Amino acid sequence: MDTRLLLISHASTAAQRAGRFPADDPLDARGLAEAQAARTRLEIADDADAFVSPAACTxxxxxxxxxxxxxxxxxxxxxxxxWQGRRLADLAAKAPQDLAAWARDPDAAPHGGESFSQLVKRVGEWLDALNGAKDRAPNHALDVIAVTHAPVLRAAIVHALGASPAVFPRIEIAPLSMIELRRSSRGWTWWPASH
Structure with a gap:
């Protein structure tokens, strides 16, 4: 069965706007208003299976x-x-070598954290294990929606394209962006999201 997956990055948070690494931040009034406004522009199927990250903002x-x-x-x-909850500017001042290595090397990770390569592997495993929970007609594609984080969308694109995790920092994902991936007999492909 073919799968159509819409991945949506969460609305902006106050921590994002302050240049902080996330720390399970909730949406503030601005982020909530942005998400509510996006509801009308994003084309979301009513019968799609929907998943979400454990984070409050998603x-x-x-x-x-x-x-x-x-x-x-x-x-x-x-x-x-x-680095969770810390400001990027503070890290650039206190640990510039570590931050530079993390930005350049897909195998570098913050102390106790996850590298880009590890994230791409984790997200790829999630994508490849994705299957429908609903009964479908044999020729009906499975529609899935997932609200998650920009790095997860970036990792999904890298996995779908079979690209090196080294391209990870060259992909920009804004809050409330949507990407579409489709899986068929030839594997995952990246499609322009229709919205």
């Missing part, structure tokens, strides 16, 4: 989009280890 985004989504740990944000 669960709140999914609710604002009108999705009754199941929490799936495979959609969790990148693990930033000791």
């Amino acid at each position: 669960r709140e985004t999914a609710a604002a989009l009108g999705l009754a989504a199941s929490v799936d740990a495979g959609l969790a944000d990148m693990n930033y280890g000791a």
